[in-house]
Amino acid sequence: MPYDQLKAECCKINIDIVAAGLVKLTWGNASNVDRKAGVMAIKPSGVPYADLKPSDIIVLEIATGKVVDGTKNPSSDTPTHLHLYQQFPNIGGIVHTHSDYATSFSQALTDLPCLGTTHADHFYGTIPCTRPMTPEEIKGEYELNTGKVIVDTFRSRNINPDDVPGILVASHAPFAWGKTAAKALENAIVLEYVAKMNLQSYTIRNFRDNAQPIPQVLLDKHFLRKHGPGAYYGQPGDKH
Amino acid sequence: MPYDQLKAECCKINIDIVAAGLVKLTWGNASNVDRKAGVMAIKPSGVPYADLKPSDIIVLEIATGKVVDGTKNPSSDTPTHLHLYQQFPNIGGIVHTHSDYATSFSQALTDLPCLGTTHADHFYGTIPCTRPMTPEEIKGEYELNTGKVIVDTFRSRNINPDDVPGILVASHAPFAWGKTAAKALENAIVLEYVAKMNLQSYTIRNFRDNAQPIPQVLLDKHFLRKHGPGAYYGQPGDKH
């Protein structure tokens, strides 16, 4: 069958985002593409990950959204994925999750600036948060408009989606992508990890002035009962 | 036996709330109903989850609270469950846990407003926190009064319990429900997840102005040693 490999890979990545701890219940979906064939494969809507088989995967034409393989309803987020593949020609996979730290930044309508090298190794600068969608965008073709607001954010802020392979959709959750579905998953993992660290770094910056170290005498007591010639912790013969 | 299926399902859901990570020690209980038979099944009081068997489950008449099957003491929260089934005619299952983020909102006497689509997918607006119970309510029929203060919260704030299937009991912990016991469990999982994300979103909102991105030169160094023509990370032949 022409799409067997694409569907098998799509199924695997959808299972991998669960194994990576990024998914609760059925919140999340991954897609991949065969650019030569002009098609995208995506998870069906609302199917539990534990039951997912390659034969459940839906294949659609990228240009038209027409289903070319599969019998189930595709993910309700399908129009978002299609629009991103249409507009970002270098990407080969998309991962959408509600991973909790990244989603908390989405809920706070807040960008993720680059605070360290973990971020810099994978995203070339700030990971943007989209503007809120308008009532018309929400009431209209909502999932397509979600894709459009993502693309608009990259264009209007002059960010290259190949260098910054992910975004926070305001009041919703993150999307990540990459040259391959495996890279998209990796970027989704990084996005969640740097979101957790940014939150922690902000808290440290705001609170650190209130630290109060222990007195020297207690530091001496504990360090020296375990280290050096006076150590008495452990068993005879332990090295200190 | 007439209640075998109901008891088996009740036992399963009580074990599932532990597997979902919502329960420490014996803090939590789940019930389900057979509306035609007019009965509710519930976990016995203080029995460790690891030992729970369908034959331990207690079955009671919803209207009267009379035990119709089972020999153990039912959960001490039984009067709360009975009252909710009496007053909320569309619900088929209730899950009570002390899951730690939701309980922290209970302890802070604080509603959970809807900050994002994860919440909106499952709860149609703010998840309320009850008012504190009065000394008379606490000293009197405490567990029944817990049910009453839950029902009063929905009535007085004009919230439909079918649309907002859960609540935070002030100074206590969350209750969630649904058309079925499986849906009640799902809603308890969502309630805990959005509580964690709300806490994180609040922190981000309060702290984000203090972020300080790394300098461009460090961003360049790290991104470009892994990506593009000058990359030197990894093994020869790795794709960047």
Next chain:
Amino acid sequence: MPYDQLKAECCKINIDIVAAGLVKLTWGNASNVDRKAGVMAIKPSGVPYADLKPSDIIVLEIATGKVVDGTKNPSSDTPTHLHLYQQFPNIGGIVHTHSDYATSFSQALTDLPCLGTTHADHFYGTIPCTRPMTPEEIKGEYELNTGKVIVDTFRSRNINPDDVPGILVASHAPFAWGKTAAKALENAIVLEYVAKMNLQSYTIRNFRDNAQPIPQVLLDKHFLRKHGPGAYYGQPGDKH
């Protein structure tokens, strides 16, 4: 052998505190007593939990601290345990860990007031933090003095250690106890859990005024695409 049962139970509880997630590396120890025989059993110092066997356990006279069984060095915290058994005549087991939330309250020199029923179910009011130890107490018989400052805290603040079976030692970490070693472990688990929830409740209280719910139109879109007659999420035949 006269102490075989006591040592087996002691070994089991020491392994259980690791299984409960309360221990990193070798930070922690549990003891139990045979009041009739007047002896206490405790973990050896610095032995990895993975290797712990009942034959490693040390048995000492409560009144004198004299070792009556075992060849290894007992835990360096032994004098603390002995003093607590001498002064708190109703307790049968003690668990000491560096579990991270409770220890963070110790490091902040901060009591744990009762914020909810999870706490109230197990501890009858505030879990105290000791005063800091004096330089003389630290330089002198440090571990014995740790026991003394614990006992002093209960006496001077008029708290009954049977009703509040645990404490935070300032700049150090928690101790919990109970009528049995199993109850001491349970109380150590509760202490850690309420410490985590208190921290979260404080943060919620301080930050909640800055919450900003999503607009009604987005709430409608997400709730109604999954619930009710207009739902289009999932597969045909799914119940909404």
Next chain:
Amino acid sequence: MPYDQLKAECCKINIDIVAAGLVKLTWGNASNVDRKAGVMAIKPSGVPYADLKPSDIIVLEIATGKVVDGTKNPSSDTPTHLHLYQQFPNIGGIVHTHSDYATSFSQALTDLPCLGTTHADHFYGTIPCTRPMTPEEIKGEYELNTGKVIVDTFRSRNINPDDVPGILVASHAPFAWGKTAAKALENAIVLEYVAKMNLQSYTIRNFRDNAQPIPQVLLDKHFLRKHGPGAYYGQPGDKH
């Protein structure tokens, strides 16, 4: 083969830092030395931990950085490790991770003062954060300069690296070391644990004044329904 034991140990420690929960993706590396032979063994660059075999390990001369065994590219952080072994003559192993709490302190450019005995048992005082590197240091021999800024921090602040076996590199992540690679791993675990606890302790200190305990009547109700003569929780015959 002369380096078989060194390479096997190096491989093991690299796998152990993953098992200890300190590593995401491929972020981290561990090295060890044979001081007599004057060589260091280190992980290859960008190889997934799951596939790591002793034969993948690279061995280099400490004094010159010349590869003496192994065919893969060594970790890109190799010049940092070499410099530390050259300058800190008593250390036998180095562990570098991006563990998330320690890295959050790096990202906040913030030292870790000693707040309690968990810290004092392993680090004899403040764990320093380096100064930010200059543009010249970043654009030049970046990984070597990372080693130099670490060494400079210890020298200029007059801290003994044998007593404080770890550091936070500003905007990057922690390095830990020890007499042996196993000790370096242990210190990396402690560094992450105390970073988490410092963050929590700071939050408690800043927020604790806003705690509001539950009323006595609710405390009485919950404690007394489980404890003492009036207890009605659990099954007949349970001990309270």
